Amino acid sequence: MNISRNIRIIFIGAPGAGKGTQSDLLARRYKIPKISVGELLRKLVNNNISNNINLGDLISDSIVCNIVKMRLCKNDCNNGFILDGFPRSINQAQYLTINNIKINFVFNIKLSYKIIIKRLLGRRIHKSSGRVYHIKYNPPQVDGLDNVTGEQLISRKDDNIDIIKHRLKIHNEQITNIISYYKQEVKLGNITSYTEIDGNKSINLILTEIINKINYFI
Ligand code: AP5
Numbered sequence: 001m002n003i004s005r006n007i008r009i010i011f012i013g014a015p016g017a018g019k020g021t022q023s024d025l026l027a028r029r030y031k032i033p034k035i036s037v038g039e040l041l042r043k044l045v046n047n048n049i050s051n052n053i054n055l056g057d058l059i060s061d062s063i064v065c066n067i068v069k070m071r072l073c074k075n076d077c078n079n080g081f082i083l084d085g086f087p088r089s090i091n092q093a094q095y096l097t098i099n100n101i102k103i104n105f106v107f108n109i110k111l112s113y114k115i116i117i118k119r120l121l122g123r124r125i126h127k128s129s130g131r132v133y134h135i136k137y138n139p140p141q142v143d144g145l146d147n148v149t150g151e152q153l154i155s156r157k158d159d160n161i162d163i164i165k166h167r168l169k170i171h172n173e174q175i176t177n178i179i180s181y182y183k184q185e186v187k188l189g190n191i192t193s194y195t196e197i198d199g200n201k202s203i204n205l206i207l208t209e210i211i212n213k214i215n216y217f218i
């Protein structure tokens, strides 16, 4: 496989660690699609799913695996893709392996819960595009408005303190197994690298670190 033409990345990491921010930047740089399961789910008109997301609960493995599978079949994934927030359970990780969906790079962005809470409470998004801002750390050019469309930015319903704590608890329950799984996959030669990233650095420093890692192998 020519890896330089087929960069397949997974971002794992807690809610608010910066997965979406980095995925967007890398997608633009490498001209490969960012596949955010959270964004795809939020676009579905389904009350059950919306309620679960707003409560901070995970959606069932069967639903998210099907969504990912269908999205990966599109032609724009032929030269690679970025999975933002998938897998979130060991079943989801195994689903990729069983279905022979090859991954090259796994990045785990790590950040303390205290900082995560500050980031999520200050996050603003542009609903239709999923573009992400922060009122202090990554503000839009015009206060409260999307840089591209000029439309109003909003807060996500699951970005309130109680739901954030619940999301972090769920993440904590799942992440250890997922990390062990990917470390093992690297040992077996199925994955090029598993890398832990200090999410406390600036957006640009993190991006550079990730790009350097990818460039080392391609
Ligand atoms: P999803 O939308 O993926 O939410 P999440 O995992 O909780 O992650 P977030 O999007 O909140 O955080 P992020 O890491 O992308 O951070 P961001 O870059 O925005 O999923 C939502 C829900 O969908 C789940 O709770 C679940 O219900 C469901 N779901 C999704 N995937 C699923 C799956 N696989 N299985 C089952 N259910 C699933 O950054 C956060 C803020 O920080 C922003 O304001 C940003 O501007 C700022 N920021 C980013 N980087 C930096 C930096 N380096 N310095 C300063 N500020 C920064």
Ligand code: MG
Residues within 6 Å of the ligand: 019, 020, 021, 036, 038, 084
């Ligand atoms: Mg996100």
